[in-house]
Amino acid sequence: MNLTPRRSVIWLFLTAWALRLLAVGVVQFYLNQTERTWVIAGDAEGYWELAQRIVAGQSYEIYTPPRQVLRMPGFPLLLAGSISLFGPSLLAARLVLATVGAIGCLGVYWLGLRLVNHRVGLIAGGLAAGSPIFIGFSAIELTETAFAVAAVMGLIPLASLLRTPPENNTRGIPHSLMAGLLAGVGCYLRPSWLLFPPALVVWLGVSWRNRRGLAVALMAPLTLLVCLLPWGLRNQQKTGHFILTTLWMGPSLYDGWNPENTTGDSDMRFFDRENVMASLSEYEMDQHYRQRAWAFAGSHPREVAQLAWKKSLRYWNPFPNADQFSRFPLLNAVSALWFAVVFIPALVGAWVLRRDWGLLAIAAGPIVYFAALHLIFVSSVRYRLPGEYPLLVLTAVGLDTLIVRFLSKTLPATK
Numbered sequence: 001m002n003l004t005p006r007r008s009v010i011w012l013f014l015t016a017w018a019l020r021l022l023a024v025g026v027v028q029f030y031l032n033q034t035e036r037t038w039v040i041a042g043d044a045e046g047y048w049e050l051a052q053r054i055v056a057g058q059s060y061e062i063y064t065p066p067r068q069v070l071r072m073p074g075f076p077l078l079l080a081g082s083i084s085l086f087g088p089s090l091l092a093a094r095l096v097l098a099t100v101g102a103i104g105c106l107g108v109y110w111l112g113l114r115l116v117n118h119r120v121g122l123i124a125g126g127l128a129a130g131s132p133i134f135i136g137f138s139a140i141e142l143t144e145t146a147f148a149v150a151a152v153m154g155l156i157p158l159a160s161l162l163r164t165p166p167e168n169n170t171r172g173i174p175h176s177l178m179a180g181l182l183a184g185v186g187c188y189l190r191p192s193w194l195l196f197p198p199a200l201v202v203w204l205g206v207s208w209r210n211r212r213g214l215a216v217a218l219m220a221p222l223t224l225l226v227c228l229l230p231w232g233l234r235n236q237q238k239t240g241h242f243i244l245t246t247l248w249m250g251p252s253l254y255d256g257w258n259p260e261n262t263t264g265d266s267d268m269r270f271f272d273r274e275n276v277m278a279s280l281s282e283y284e285m286d287q288h289y290r291q292r293a294w295a296f297a298g299s300h301p302r303e304v305a306q307l308a309w310k311k312s313l314r315y316w317n318p319f320p321n322a323d324q325f326s327r328f329p330l331l332n333a334v335s336a337l338w339f340a341v342v343f344i345p346a347l348v349g350a351w352v353l354r355r356d357w358g359l360l361a362i363a364a365g366p367i368v369y370f371a372a373l374h375l376i377f378v379s380s381v382r383y384r385l386p387g388e389y390p391l392l393v394l395t396a397v398g399l400d401t402l403i404v405r406f407l408s409k410t411l412p413a414t415k
Helices: 005-034 043-055 074-086 090-115 118-130 132-137 143-162 166-189 196-207 211-239 249-256 269-274 282-299 301-315 323-327 329-352 357-373 385-414
Strands: none
Touching (some): 005 118, 005 132, 043 074, 074 090, 074 143, 074 166, 090 118, 090 132, 090 143, 090 357, 090 385, 118 132, 118 385, 132 143, 143 166, 143 196, 143 357, 143 385, 166 196, 196 211, 196 357, 249 269, 249 282, 282 301, 301 357, 329 357, 329 385, 357 385
């Protein structure tokens, strides 16, 4: 049966959605059997509490003493939307996140379509739909999936901007504005995204080698700034300091650079043990840990270099890092197999498209960006996840190339 592009995209979404709904069912069964509330507790509980406070019209803060600039509001707002529509049901929230994850597969398809062609987009979208890692994370209450979807959607207008002819770069104005808007959505979900979209779009503007093109490109970071402005002004009102992201940067930095960290993994027990917020404001606490982290890095360069290596190994690990997954050999085998399926063809795709620097920056840039970022901050496979969504475009190019070459060698022999 020959499917039209529209029908193939519909089937792509339905397949991705069905697999993610099935994952939600499996997760719910597991939680019921083990009498647990969360797959991965900690952050998920905090996001859920903030979402409930939003729905109740209470102040956006958590813990005692209250931390008012701990988390960006994007993910709690998404959960709050689920609570408003379906009540305080974690199952309903997981179903919403599963739907968001399925939409992300369409985003991968559209990115492949804009950068290469329909076939590459369909292969990339199909890989995203069937990725066991993507499917699993779509069923739990963490920011990874929602952020990954926002990030890949934000790369689509950048891909359109890349393909805009330099002599007609005013046609790129809507793409630049949309890229800035979606970058803002991404930053509201995860503030670490703040640097990549502006840097990429400015580089694209400079590559046009004319002032008008650069002016068009600069609309994206300006739009991003406008998107984050309400949050920054709110933080100014709450803390007396204009903060575009959060006041959790300091503890996060210290988590990655401190004398007790010898593995590159996160261990935030120092925060509760030291309890510096008993005597410091939230802003002062953030500054306190920033200073300590940089002091450690400056006085222990060898340890920092060793930690960077260990963090890199954790980031590129084909197996899950968390200890609780070591009891599931099948899960580890699937993870390693999928790692090979994604990254080996991606290297082939990168070689095939090695002269298309703009495409490589969009498709591979995010995963490299996060790899560099997590040489400083603590590292894990989960931080690689958002970068894998656009990388699947290169994987699709590599698979398409390998399949075509294989068929070209085998088909004549069968005649």
